[in-house]
Amino acid sequence: MRLTGDPAPGTMNSSGSGNFLLVPIPEYPLLDCVPNKTVKIVVLGASNVGKTALIVRFLTKRFIGDYEANTGALYSRKVTLEGEEVSLQIQDTPCVALQDDAEGLYCQEQINRSIYWADGYVLVFSITDHNSYRTIQPLYQHVRRIHPSGNIPVILVGNKSDLLRARQVPADEGETLAASLGGVYFEVSARENHEGVHAAFLHLCQEVIRALGGGNGEKRRGGLHLARPKSPNMQELKRRFRQVLSSKVKSATTI
Numbered sequence: 001m002r003l004t005g006d007p008a009p010g011t012m013n014s015s016g017s018g019n020f021l022l023v024p025i026p027e028y029p030l031l032d033c034v035p036n037k038t039v040k041i042v043v044l045g046a047s048n049v050g051k052t053a054l055i056v057r058f059l060t061k062r063f064i065g066d067y068e069a070n071t072g073a074l075y076s077r078k079v080t081l082e083g084e085e086v087s088l089q090i091q092d093t094p095c096v097a098l099q100d101d102a103e104g105l106y107c108q109e110q111i112n113r114s115i116y117w118a119d120g121y122v123l124v125f126s127i128t129d130h131n132s133y134r135t136i137q138p139l140y141q142h143v144r145r146i147h148p149s150g151n152i153p154v155i156l157v158g159n160k161s162d163l164l165r166a167r168q169v170p171a172d173e174g175e176t177l178a179a180s181l182g183g184v185y186f187e188v189s190a191r192e193n194h195e196g197v198h199a200a201f202l203h204l205c206q207e208v209i210r211a212l213g214g215g216n217g218e219k220r221r222g223g224l225h226l227a228r229p230k231s232p233n234m235q236e237l238k239r240r241f242r243q244v245l246s247s248k249v250k251s252a253t254t255i
């Protein structure tokens with residue numbers, strides 16, 4: 001979801017509904033980015049699980065609680081991680097949904113681009129919604145298809161832990177699933193607590209930095225998915241091609 005707030009004078013949106021877009025987390029100009037030290041995170045999950053609330057909680061320490069349908073906002077911040085300044089970019093996304101067969105996913109193209117772009121993944125479900133939990137495994141498989149090789153820094157977040165009475169997903173199911181994805185499980189409440197949310201994002205940032213090999217995005221891009229594959233076959237093909245050509249030339253001259 002996209003962050004909204006109460007109307008303020010002169011800030012009505014074009015629909016005139018009274019909602020307006022807060023700009024709580026201004027992006028800093030790209031020129032201001034720390035060169036080669038960018039951590040790109042995408043937050044993914046089913047509808048209404050609290051993706052926007054978590055991002056806003058992490059970046060502003062606030063819970064606003066009233067949001068508008070997500071359009072996929074990108075939030076940027078400079079943060080200090082392990083003593084180093086890095087540019088942190090967090091991509092909010094529209095929701096994904098399970099297909100009727102419960103294995104495939106409805107996933108907008110915009111989300112695929114975000115998955116491709118990102119270095120680290122926050123997979124969110126709500127502990128009060130078992131269906132949102134069931135989307136996580138197919139969602140992870142989807143990320144894997146886009147990044148078929150290499151280490152994928154990921155955390156699993158079970159949000160809305162303040163709603164214990166409505167719990168549909170036990171904590172140990174979250175832990176087991178996270179372990180099977182190679183990540184850590186965080187059960188948090190964006191509504192009630194900043195610390196848990198902060199710890200979750202911080203952990204992922206550290207994992208990303210580690211995967212990037214000291215914070216150099218280009219390095220990881222090269223290492224994980226944009227690496228130009230070594231191409232012995234190509235070399236071999238060229239060699240054979242030359243061989244064939246020269247044998248043809250030879251036979252031509254012989255004749």
Ligand SMILES: Nc1nc2c(ncn2[C@@H]2O[C@H](COP(=O)(O)OP(=O)(O)OP(=O)(O)O)[C@@H](O)[C@H]2O)c(=O)[nH]1
Pocket residue numbers: 001002045046047048049050051052053054064065066067068069070093094095159160161162163188189190191192
């Ligand atoms: N009780 C409780 N409510 C929460 C929590 N986090 C978010 N919410 C509420 O859940 C609803 C959905 O939150 P969003 O952050 O918009 O969820 P989203 O995943 O971005 O939603 P989509 O845009 O539909 O994908 C809002 O009404 C929030 O106020 C939480 O930790 N506890």
